[in-house]
Amino acid sequence: MNRLQAVRQRLRRGPAPPLGAGSDQEMVDISHQVLLYVEGLSVSFDGFKALNELNLYINDGELRCLIGANGAGKTTLMDVITGKTRPDSGQVYFGQTIDLLGKTEAQIAQLGVGRKFQKPTVFEQQTVFANLELAMRVEKNILATLVARLSSENLDSISEVLDIIGLKSQHDALAGALSHGQKQWLEIGMLLIADPRLMLVDEPVAGMTAQETERTAELLTSLAGKRTVVVVEHDMEFVRSIAKTVTVLHQGSVLAEGSMSDIQSDPAVIEVYLGEDP
Amino acid sequence: MVSAGEVTHGEVRELSQRLPSAKLRTLPPIVEQLEQCGEAALPLLQAMLKGDLWVRRSDKLIVIAERGKGAEFTLVDAVSGVQLPSVTKKKIKKIVINNRLRVQLRDMIARVTLASEDPVIRESAVRNMLNKMSADNVALLAKARLTENDRQVLAVIDLSLAVYALNHSTDRSLRLNALDVIDGSLEPVVANALSAVLAADSSGVDLEKDADVRLKAQQAFSKIQRRIDFYELLEQIFYGLSLGSVLLLIATGLAITFGVMGVINMAHGELIMIGAYCAYMVQLLMPNSIEYSILLAIPCAFVVSGSVGILIQRCVIRHLHGRPLETLLATFGISLILQQAVRSIFSPLNRQVISPSWLSGSLEINPIFSLTYNRLYILVFALIVFSVLQLVLKRTSLGLHVRAVSQNRGMAKAIGIRTERVDALTFGLGSGIAGIAGVALSQLTNVGPNLGQAYIIDSFMVVVFGGVGNLWGTLVGGFSLGIANKFLEPTTGAVLANIIVLVGIILFIQKRPSGLFPQKGRAAE
Amino acid sequence: MTLANQFSPLHELRNKAPVFLTALFSMTLFASVCNLWVPEDSAFHVSTYTITLLGKYLCYALLALSVDVVWGYCGILSLGHGAFFALGGYTMGMYLMRQVGDRGVYGNPLLPDFMVFLNWQDLPWFWQGFDQFWFAFFATLLVPGLLAFVFGWLAFRSRVAGVYLSIMTQALTYALMLAFFRNEMGFGGNNGLTDFKDILGFNLQSDRVRVALFLCSALMLAAAYCASVLIMSSRYGRVIMGIRDAEARVRFIGFKTETYKVSLFVYSAVLAAIAGALYVPQVGIINPGEFSPLNSIEVVVWVAVGGRGTLYGGIVGAILVNYAKTRFTAIFPDQWLFVLGALFVFVTVFLPQGLVGVFKDQKHWLFRRKSVEDVGE
Structure with a gap:
């Protein structure tokens, strides 16, 4: 499939950003192979503990799936990592040295943490092309954006991503006019073009057809290795197709962690999660 | 016989x-x-x-x-x-x-009233004299004192004699005794007499030569001063609470339409104005029973303002659902139309609503501290309206529906609540309360087409300050803004106090964007 | 290459500006010529009154443009832009006041009349320097810009948005109005600043100066329009529009949205202030009434009528509504508020995209066809 080849080609260029972005991303210290440390994280809303002393370690280059019932704390965890929610206690480190908790969403994003929302959020009033252009890894301060011109490299990479997400023919359509599945792809495309170190992907296949789901699975597995990907998904079939390691969250803490077959045979998981939906 | x-x-x-x-x-x-x-x-x-x-x-x-x-x-x-x-x-x-003859009459009336059978009349006669003691009065009072048997009247007579003795007598023991008598009295005349004793001439030499008298007067004076300060503080708090109760009345309606429904109703001030004009109309219609017209005006204003509110909701706001900024603009347009309509119907001039006698006058607690009845009643009234509203929202099925719709409209609709109807009724309720607030305002200020504009920004501030969607926040917000305003006023003047409070809230909102009592949880995101 | 062109601000300017500039300057130059060189008895003569009126409209158009920039492109509904307009007006008014010199009623060479009236002995410190035009000019840019910066920085940093922000801006202009009504503030209290004599040494009452001010307004409007087109079609502009539609997304892509919003707010405030500074010498008075919340919200209606998010829509709306206001108040002075109120309701309910929205829909459809063909090659 030539789209996948395109992705692989793109990734083969290595972690050096082709788009001349800042050097923050290279400073992530992964000398212990762990890219993301989450330790003792607690968040509560009005007495309800969304996260409760949660510990999670994501290795560099890993593809990790997070599963759990509604309210298990998956989205809240992503909110904390990306700086949207401040936790009551706990630590989040990106590599050995970078503390993510004191940083804003924008800083965290510039460090190389990309996020795809549960509900696809794209700039509906702008074209598909403009959506990708904004997501590119470029200087993001005011002066730079005021005078920014599109270089031919920029155009190439946008056109590459357009190919990957299959929206080439709609590049000039308003993003708001796309179907739900296409918006999902566009958002994934925005993630790809930003070329982040860590991708947090919240329910990527909701609203996609079986074929699209399959393509997404291929895409995500092909990303692993060079990129670190954390996927939150409800679709167990999808998780089974991509996951090497699965983490089960329950009531704000990690209930179990391991390969899909380990998880499926774990009595605790069967009781609280799979037990409800045999 | x-x-x-x-x-x-x-x-x-x-x-x-x-x-x-x-x-x-x-x-x-x-x-x-x-x-x-x-x-x-x-x-x-x-x-x-x-x-x-x-x-x-x-x-x-x-x-x-x-x-x-x-x-x-x-x-x-x-x-x-x-x-x-x-x-x-x-x-x-x-x-x-x-x-x-006038002088003669005044003395005569004093003598006659002093001899009255009714102790209340006698007391007020003595109080009249207290402020203008003369040798004649002293003689009169001294005589009256012999036959007086009412303790309260006796106390006032003693006070009057003591004040006179302090400033006019030359007998040291008499003056020291007088100082004992007046100790702690809050009558303004006592404070004047004491400051006369403590006064110094232009070169700074004390006019009073007797050190004991001066010392004792000093003690009495500072004691009085402390008590005056205390009551002035109470008075400021009362004024603050009074302003707060007005803000609360106005903001309560807003807290429903804005806080619960999420609709910015810029015409809220005009609904208040309509309520105030209702009070005026009711009074015009029943000129012979001013005393009770105000009571009738309350339900009238509720119904009229409420109906106007429902009309606005059905005709305009309904079509702007989920577009808060457009709602804001459209309702502002409505407020212009309502203002101009009132101006055309009633003329741009202010109208006065006469206060019934049971609302005028004041409750005198001591000579320097009294609470005016209209402010007192409005304070109580605001609290009653607030509690009734809480009851309606917490205990009735309408309240349940309102809360359900405000928290999750889609789900409420799915379980069979007629959200359209609930919206209209909620908006009507908020508007009706605005009307009631108008009736209360008509007792404090003149009724004119700009009545609503004067308070609307302040009351938005109350809702935002207290925390949107939280009625208790509105209560605390209203009273704290009222008190803050009145505490600033003596040092800064009313206008500057208003500005400072506004700027203060703008800064406060930066620190806590969701107000004093924010709605927490993921739903608030 | 077509894609690159489409994302080039200059290309956008070449597309949009010519029509606008031609319309604007043909009108203003025609009016100016007809005022100065056509004899008064001719049917083509334009009276100085009309020139002043048109100049006023152009200032309002600039003000509307400034509101469109923040509201139409960034979704920040400011109900307090009248404050920046008025502040710009006051700085210009202070310069004009100092220009009066000893020709005031009291003949005091240093103090403006109202200060003499209030028995002030010295010129307050904040009036120093306003006898220089360049100083007043920079103050016009700096004072409102600084206020917008402080307010915007506080508000956007703590993520006050939507209707909250609107109410805050309204409270801001309301507080300023109360403050400027006070005599102690030193800006003439209730009466404001008026009875100006001349500007840069030229008599304000003369036809030529009026026409010059009118042309200045047109130039400023043209400059502001072109600058705004460039800004809004740059990547910066696309970030701003992204903030309007999905602010969280913009943040997660790595843009500091607060600084973008603050910078845009300041830019817009400065445009409003320039409009105010041009407005005052033409109408000859500035008073605290300009701060009234009603004025600010009226500007929003101009933009809504014209169509927000288009730049020229706000300008068209400002001119149309104000022309209607002038004609209407001449016939039914008391009924204007009914019309204005109805306009608010009608536009928001039936014309959410404004007048230009009606035309834009068709035009946009044409554009889309064309660019799809481009890709096909």
């Missing part, structure tokens, strides 16, 4: 009939004789002092006349106090007095 009262009344009548024919020179003896008649002549003497004593030309009857409606004078028989038919000025003639 003829009773004593009738005898004196007869005497008064007889003496009074001599007044019209008397010259200024011959008036004093008649008046002196009148004094002998005691309390029976009191109304007549008081009317004479005020210049309200007239004689009816037709039958030479002595009457107390007061200007009533238009050119008419209302007449009362000066002796019996019987109401007589009103007449024009031509039918009566004034009994003229001069300054000397």
Whole structure:
């Protein structure tokens, strides 16, 4: 499939950003192979503990799936990592040295943490092309954006991503006019073009057809290795197709962690999660 | 047998009939004789002092006349106090007095009232003298003191004598004694007397030579000062609470439409104005029962403002669902239309709503601290409205539906709540409360087309400050803004206080964007 | 290459500006010529009154443009832009006041009349320097810009948005109005600043100066329009529009949205202030009434009527509504508020895209066809 080849080609260029972005991303210290440390994280809303002393370690280059019932704390965890929610206690480190908790969403994003929302959020009033252009890894301060011109490299990479997400023919359509599945792809495309170190992907296949789901699975597995990907998904079939390691969250803490077959045979998981939906 | 009262009344009548024919020179003896008649002549003497004593030309009857409606004078028989038919000025003639007689009358009235049977009258007579003590009064009071047996009246007499002694006596022990008596009294005249004792001349030398007297006066003075400070603080708090209650009344309606429904209603101020005009209209319709018209105006205003609110909701706001900024603009347009409509119907001039007597006057707690009844009642009224609203929202099925719709509209609709109807009713409720607030405001200020504009920004501030969607926040917000305003006012003036509070809230919102009592949880994101 | 062109601000300017500039300058130059060189008895003569009126409209158009920039492109509904307009007006008014010199009623060479009236002895410190035009000019840019910066920085940093922000801006202008009504503030209190004599040494009452001010307004409007087109079609502009539609997304892509919003707010405030500074010498008075919340919200209606998010829509709306206001108040002075109120309701309910929205829909459809063909090659 030539789209996948395109992705692989793109990734083969290595972690050096082709788009001349800042050097923050290279400073992530992964000398212990762990890219993301989450330790003792607690968040509560009005007495309800969304996260409760949660510990999670994501290795560099890993593809990790997070599963759990509604309210298990998956989205809240992503909110904390990306700086949207401040936790009551706990630590989040990106590599050995970078503390993510004191940083804003924008800083965290510039460090190389990309996020795809549960509900696809794209700039509906702008074209598909403009959506990708904004997501590119470029200087993001005011002066730079005021005078920014599109270089031919920029155009190439946008056109590459357009190919990957299959929206080439709609590049000039308003993003708001796309179907739900296409918006999902566009958002994934925005993630790809930003070329982040860590991708947090919240329910990527909701609203996609079986074929699209399959393509997404291929895409995500092909990303692993060079990129670190954390996927939150409800679709167990999808998780089974991509996951090497699965983490089960329950009531704000990690209930179990391991390969899909380990998880499926774990009595605790069967009781609280799979037990409800045999 | 003829009773004593009738005898004196007869005497008064007889003496009074001599007044019209008397010259200024011959008036004093008649008046002196009148004094002998005691309390029976009191109304007549008081009317004479005020210049309200007239004689009816037709039958030479002595009457107390007061200007009533238009050119008419209302007449009362000066002796019996019987109401007589009103007449024009031509039918009566004034009994003229001069300054000397005025002085004489004043003393006479004091003497007569001091001898009154009613301790309340006696006390007020003494209080009258307290502020203008003279040697004559001292003699009068000293005499009255011997026969006085009411403890309260006695205390005021002692106080008056002490104040006089302190400033005029030369006897040291008498003055020290006087200082004991006046210790702790809050009468303004006492503070004046003490500061006179403590005063220094222009070169800084104390006027009072006696060190003991000075020391004691100093102690008494600072004690009084402390108490005055304390009551001034209480007064400021009361004014603050009063302003807060007005803000609360206005903001309660907003808290429902804005806080619960999420609709910015810029016409809220005009709904208040409509309520105030309702109070005015009701009063116009029932001119003979001003006392109760205000009570009738409350439900009227609720219904009228509420209906206007429902109309606005059905015709405009409904179509702008989920577009808060557009709602804001459209309702602002409505507010312009309502203002101009009122201006066209009632003229741009301010109208006054007359306060019923039970709302005017004040509750006097001590000489320097009193609570005006209208503010007191509005405070109580605001709290009642607030509690009733809480009950409605917490205990009725409408309240349940309102809360359900405000938290999750889609789900509420799915379980069969008629959200459209709930929206209309909620908006009507908020608007109706605005109308009630208008009735309350009509008791404090004049009613005009701009009435609503004056308070609307402040009350938005209250809702935002307290935390949107939280009625308790509105309560706390209203009162704290009211008190903050009134505490700043003495040092900064009213306008600057308003500005400071506004700027303060703008800064506060930066720190806590969701107000004092934010709605927490993921739903709030 | 077509894609690159489409994302080039200059290309956008070449597309949009010519029509606008031609319309604007043909009108203003025609009016100016007809005022100065056509004899008064001619049917083509334009009276100085009309020139002043048109100049006023152009200032309002600039003000509307400034509101469109923040509201139409960034979704920040400011109900307090009248404050920046008025502040710009006051700085210009202060310069004009100092220009009066000893020709005031009291003949004091240093103090403006109202200060003499209030028995002030010295010129307050904040009036120093306003006898220089360049100083007043920079103050016009700096004072409102600084206020917008402080307010915007505080508000956007703590993520006050939507209707909250609107109410805050309204409270801001309301507080300023109360403050400027006070005599102690030193800006003439209730009466404001008026009775100006001349500007840069030229008599304000003369036809030529009026026409010059009118042309200045047109130039400023043209400059502001072109600058705004460039800004809004740059990547910066696309970030701003992204903030309007999905602010969280913009943040997660790595843009500091607060600084973008603050910078845009300041830019917009400065445009409003320039409009105010041009407005005052033409109408000859500035008073605290300009701060009234009603004025600010009226500007929003101009933009809504014209169509927000288009730049020229706000300008068209400002001119149309104000022309209607002038004509209407001449016939039914009391009924204007009914019309204005109804306009608010009508536009928000039936014309959410404004007048230009009606035309834009068709035009946009044409554009889309064309660019799809481009890609096909």
